[in-house]
Amino acid sequence: MENNHKSSEVLPDNYNYYGTRPQGGFQDREVKKPPSIRAEKARTMYLETKSSASVEFPYWYTRRWEELEGEIPIIRRAEALKSGFAHLTPAVLPGELLAMRKANYLRGSYPMPWLSEAFFLSKEDDLYKEAQKAGKASADEATTMGQGGGNVTESSGNVISIAGKFGLRKEEMPILIKTAKRWLNRSVDDVGHKYEQLVPGYDTKEEIMRAVICMFDSGYTLPQGREVINYYYPLQYGIEGIKKICRENQANVAGFPEMDRLYFYKGVHTMLEGLQTWILNYSKEAHLMASLENDQVQKSEYLEIADRLERLSESRPDTFHDALQLVWIFHVAVLNEDAISGLSPGRLGQVLYPYWKQDMNKGILTREKTIELLECMRVKFTEIDCFASMGVVGGVLSGNTFNNLCIGGLDKEGNSAANELEMLILESAISCDTPQPTLSLLFDEKLPEEFLLKGVECTKIGTGYPAWVNNRVAMEFLLNNFRKEGMQSEEARAWAIGGCLETSPGSWMPLELNGETYFIPGGSAPATSVGVHFISLPKVLEAVLFDGLDKRTGRRVYPPHGVELDTYEKIWTIFKHYFSLTVEVLTLTNNIQHDIWGKVSPSLINSMLKPDCLATGKDISHKGSRYNRTFNVEICGGVNLANSLSSLKKNVFDEKTMTLDVLRTAIESNFGYLSALDTGAYSLTDQVKSADYKAWLRIHKLCLDAPKYGNDDKYADDIFREWQLWFSKMCENYKSLYDEPLYSCQISVSTHAPMGAVTLATPDGRLCGTTFADGSVSAYPGSDKNGPYALFNSATCYNHALSQNSQLNMKIHPSVVMGREGSRKFLEMIKAYLRKGAFHAQFNIVDSRMLRDAQKNPADYRGLMVRVAGFTQYWVELGKQIQDEVIARTEYEQLG
Amino acid sequence: MKHYDCKYYLSTDVFKGICKRDKKFINADDDACENYMNAQKCKYCSNFTLTSDELGTCMNKYEAYPEMNAVTCNDFKN
Numbered sequence: 002m003e004n005n006h007k008s009s010e011v012l013p014d015n016y017n018y019y020g021t022r023p024q025g026g027f028q029d030r031e032v033k034k035p036p037s038i039r040a041e042k043a044r045t046m047y048l049e050t051k052s053s054a055s056v057e058f059p060y061w062y063t064r065r066w067e068e069l070e071g072e073i074p075i076i077r078r079a080e081a082l083k084s085g086f087a088h089l090t091p092a093v094l095p096g097e098l099l100a101m102r103k104a105n106y107l108r109g110s111y112p113m114p115w116l117s118e119a120f121f122l123s124k125e126d127d128l129y130k131e132a133q134k135a136g137k138a139s140a141d142e143a144t145t146m147g148q149g150g151g152n153v154t155e156s157s158g159n160v161i162s163i164a165g166k167f168g169l170r171k172e173e174m175p176i177l178i179k180t181a182k183r184w185l186n187r188s189v190d191d192v193g194h195k196y197e198q199l200v201p202g203y204d205t206k207e208e209i210m211r212a213v214i215c216m217f218d219s220g221y222t223l224p225q226g227r228e229v230i231n232y233y234y235p236l237q238y239g240i241e242g243i244k245k246i247c248r249e250n251q252a253n254v255a256g257f258p259e260m261d262r263l264y265f266y267k268g269v270h271t272m273l274e275g276l277q278t279w280i281l282n283y284s285k286e287a288h289l290m291a292s293l294e295n296d297q298v299q300k301s302e303y304l305e306i307a308d309r310l311e312r313l314s315e316s317r318p319d320t321f322h323d324a325l326q327l328v329w330i331f332h333v334a335v336l337n338e339d340a341i342s343g344l345s346p347g348r349l350g351q352v353l354y355p356y357w358k359q360d361m362n363k364g365i366l367t368r369e370k371t372i373e374l375l376e377c378m379r380v381k382f383t384e385i386d387c388f389a390s391m392g393v394v395g396g397v398l399s400g401n402t403f404n405n406l407c408i409g410g411l412d413k414e415g416n417s418a419a420n421e422l423e424m425l426i427l428e429s430a431i432s433c434d435t436p437q438p439t440l441s442l443l444f445d446e447k448l449p450e451e452f453l454l455k456g457v458e459c460t461k462i463g464t465g466y467p468a469w470v471n472n473r474v475a476m477e478f479l480l481n482n483f484r485k486e487g488m489q490s491e492e493a494r495a496w497a498i499g500g501c502l503e504t505s506p507g508s509w510m511p512l513e514l515n516g517e518t519y520f521i522p523g524g525s526a527p528a529t530s531v532g533v534h535f536i537s538l539p540k541v542l543e544a545v546l547f548d549g550l551d552k553r554t555g556r557r558v559y560p561p562h563g564v565e566l567d568t569y570e571k572i573w574t575i576f577k578h579y580f581s582l583t584v585e586v587l588t589l590t591n592n593i594q595h596d597i598w599g600k601v602s603p604s605l606i607n608s609m610l611k612p613d614c615l616a617t618g619k620d621i622s623h624k625g626s627r628y629n630r631t632f633n634v635e636i637c638g639g640v641n642l643a644n645s646l647s648s649l650k651k652n653v654f655d656e657k658t659m660t661l662d663v664l665r666t667a668i669e670s671n672f673g674y675l676s677a678l679d680t681g682a683y684s685l686t687d688q689v690k691s692a693d694y695k696a697w698l699r700i701h702k703l704c705l706d707a708p709k710y711g712n713d714d715k716y717a718d719d720i721f722r723e724w725q726l727w728f729s730k731m732c733e734n735y736k737s738l739y740d741e742p743l744y745s746c747q748i749s750v751s752t753h754a755p756m757g758a759v760t761l762a763t764p765d766g767r768l769c770g771t772t773f774a775d776g777s778v779s780a781y782p783g784s785d786k787n788g789p790y791a792l793f794n795s796a797t798c799y800n801h802a803l804s805q806n807s808q809l810n811m812k813i814h815p816s817v818v819m820g821r822e823g824s825r826k827f828l829e830m831i832k833a834y835l836r837k838g839a840f841h842a843q844f845n846i847v848d849s850r851m852l853r854d855a856q857k858n859p860a861d862y863r864g865l866m867v868r869v870a871g872f873t874q875y876w877v878e879l880g881k882q883i884q885d886e887v888i889a890r891t892e893y894e895q896l897g
Numbered sequence: 898m899k900h901y902d903c904k905y906y907l908s909t910d911v912f913k914g915i916c917k918r919d920k921k922f923i924n925a926d927d928d929a930c931e932n933y934m935n936a937q938k939c940k941y942c943s944n945f946t947l948t949s950d951e952l953g954t955c956m957n958k959y960e961a962y963p964e965m966n967a968v969t970c971n972d973f974k975n
């Protein structure tokens with residue numbers, strides 16, 4: 002029989018605290034600054050707006066695509082994009098300083114059936130039922146979507162809810178179904194699926210997906226993103242200038258070998274014509290809004306927008322405001338090309354600095370106006386939604402789109418690149434706190450202290466940005482991986498974070514402005530995180546312990562290993578075998594998906610922007626980018642794996658306190674607790690005992706008490722290091738589509754929730770269905786007992802430059818970092834960690850009791866944001882699985 | 898007649914929007930006011946033929962739907 006006793010018999014009262022558990026009422030974050038009135042109005046409107054999907058872009062895209070049956074795919078694609086852009090309904094809102102958005106709605110997005118057509122079809126439709134049969138639907142089932150904020154979680158009135166997030170007008174559903182059906186057997190998903198089945202072991206891949214050992218496919222879900230955009234060409238040449246480059250190159254290559262270059266240039270030219278119409282439609286709309294406006298200030302602002310857009314539809318910008326508008330236009334344009342998460346603006350403050358400095362010197366711009374513009378930019382980035390399935394948008398992205406803006410780092414010569422505009426970017430992120438763009442501070446010893454303290458001031462507002470990232474570790478990783486393609490130290494300095502935490506190569510391009518030349522950084526690689534998207538390590542271990550089965554469903558995932566697991570080494574060996582098998586089959590199938598994507602639906606807009614596609618006439622799928630070794634293997638649950646191996650080794654083999662059979666039965670019995678899926682609570686502390694919990698109490702306690710990662714405990718850390726070293730090396734055994742070895746990537750995004758949801762209890766004492774530890778080097782909530790410096794020692798027990806990233810989340814009580822003294826202590830702690838060779842740390846400065854209150858009273862916390870894993874999101878838009886995990890994270894009440 | 902069909906309706910999401918004339922927030926499906934004018938939508942275009950409640954054809958050639966915004970369509974004819 003169920004009782005209400007929680008896990009307190011095995012967990013101490015202060016389980017989730019380091020230091021003294023705080024008493025009294027909960028503490029709010031340190032004082033914040035208000036945004037400008039304009040930005041506040043825009044943000045308020047955003048907060049009152051629901052995520053909305055429309056059909057007009059896919060409708061016109063598809064209509065044009067069909068007209069061109071038989072045409073060369075890249076030209077067909079260009080014409081379809083041109084038609085889609087040219088037909089987007091423009092919307093200019095009162096008070097906007099930066100115009101244009103993805104679709105007509107404020108949080109607008111739309112399905113992209115050319116990538117995948119099945120998942121958004123109505124549940125009654127046969128196609129939908131077909132889609133549900135496939136293994137890939139399992140991730141959707143394991144995901145909980147945030148129930149508040151801008152999510153349209155239920156259909157009502159004339160609005161249909163799709164994927165628990167997007168609202169679609171009911172009258173658009175029939176044409177959406179019709180449009181989707183046109184892509185049956187033609188979308189990247191369908192064509193890719195046809196060919197991926199030719200990979201030996203494909204059945205295993207399907208079972209891996211069904212078991213949610215892998216979270217999602219790569220080629221048709223989010224084929225682009227996790228990369229840094231490059232704004233150089235539009236800024237340097239303007240749209241007409243780029244068209245001229247295309248025409249000249251067309252003439253140079255027409256009739257010569259490598260004819261694909263001809264079609265690429267023609268395609269880019271065509272696509273740009275569509276962008277010009279799109280921009281001019283907005284200009285016309287701004288004129289219309291001006292004609293209906295009585296307020297003279299607002300009227301002139303509409304007219305300025307109209308003029309600016311008309312100028313930018315052809316010419317390069319020469320002011321800060323124009324440059325920022327053009328940057329925004331191209332950012333949105335790329336996002337409309339494919340389903341994309343993690344298209345990062347990169348080092349935007351350094352890209353725009355020449356314009357800003359010249360405007361300031363001319364006296365045509367002030368700091369106040371700059372901050373207002375930057376605040377408006379923040380709201381615009383926050384508006385970005387990505388239309389995808391529930392598993393992707395909820396389970397992976399938590400509704401976030403990961404537009405990461407980087408500050409700091411080094412310039413081309415190796416000096417500090419931090420500038421005054423970046424100080425204002427920090428200031429605007431403090432005054433107008435929004436999830437997007439998130440900030441990453443590229444830490445280097447050469448950065449001025451004043452800049453670092455400004456970063457700390459921003460981190461202390463509690464939104465989790467900037468994340469602190471180690472410039473030197475990233476450069477080492479890049480030089481290790483891209484030297485073969487010609488990367489030298491100078492160019493390694495141009496890097497930035499793409500997406501939430503993906504180290505991405507960049508380059509310096511010469512921007513000319515009023516007779517001066519500035520070398521500006523920008524991304525120079527395609528998506529740096531494609532390939533194998535999130536392997537659940539605890540779930541692989543579960544299969545090892547249960548002879549290849551997904552014990553939750555009883556389905557066979559891997560061939561039975563048939564090995565008697567009578568030594569720790571045998572468990573580790575079988576784990577490596579199953580993991581390798583997973584990486585192999587997923588690499589091959591995803592290579593096919595990406596090949597199909599490049600063949601039937603190649604990128605034109607992003608390709609045009611990325612050096613050196615325009616110079617070589619090759620798109621990003623044909624290695625047109627300067628750097629192309631960009632496929633990776635992403636994992637999730639590494640710390641739970643290490644803790645579980647530690648428990649197995651200690652309890653079963655070293656001290657023999659239990660047999661493996663007993664442990665297996667305990668796991669199947671969930672150590673005497675109800676499943677989190679039944680209780681709806683996803684952290685360890687909130688689990689509910691079943692009637693026979695006493696039978697498993699001793700075993701559970703032994704598992705919980707086994708050495709844990711995060712305590713500077715050699716026993717657990719050695720296991721963690723062994724995994725890390727093996728993993729980063731084994732990735733190189735697999736080749737990407739571009740014949741380059743893969744590298745390891747260690748971010749969890751939100752996958753630790755759905756992947757935890759389908760995983761039984763684990764040997765470390767974690768219970769069935771509960772969320773895994775986030776990130777890659779964050780301790781499992783409550784298990785780090787020895788303070789931050791012990792955690793840092795554990796986290797840096799291996800070389801972080803072996804991987805594209807590492808990720809550490811910490812939760813600190815606001816009182817600990819109060820005031821200037823608190824800031825200095827905090828900065829010293831961050832520096833101490835990064836100096837040990839760590840790659841990344843980010844912080845939630847928050848009182849956990851406030852989060853509990855927010856869970857009970859979401860209506861009082863519409864604007865509350867937390868850091869999840871590489872991104873910041875509104876609390877109310879997070880699923881409960883993630884909310885519980887963030888609440889459960891160890892709260893540090895002291896830094897020493 | 899609903900705001901949703903009006904030329905002055907500027908939708909911010911699927912439920913609501915702003916009147917371009919007085920900038921007030923309005924619900925898409927509420928009744929329109931006396932300033933109502935037909936929005937440029939396919940259903941008001943002479944190239945459009947309704948074939949069912951929510952679908953039709955454009956120029957007897959393309960599938961189309963009555964509620965589609967057509968402010969950007971060069972072939973729109975009253």
Ligand code: SF4
Pocket residue numbers: 938939940942943944945954955956961967970971972973974
């Ligand atoms: S011509 Fe344009 S407005 Fe008229 S029905 Fe066709 S798509 Fe709609």
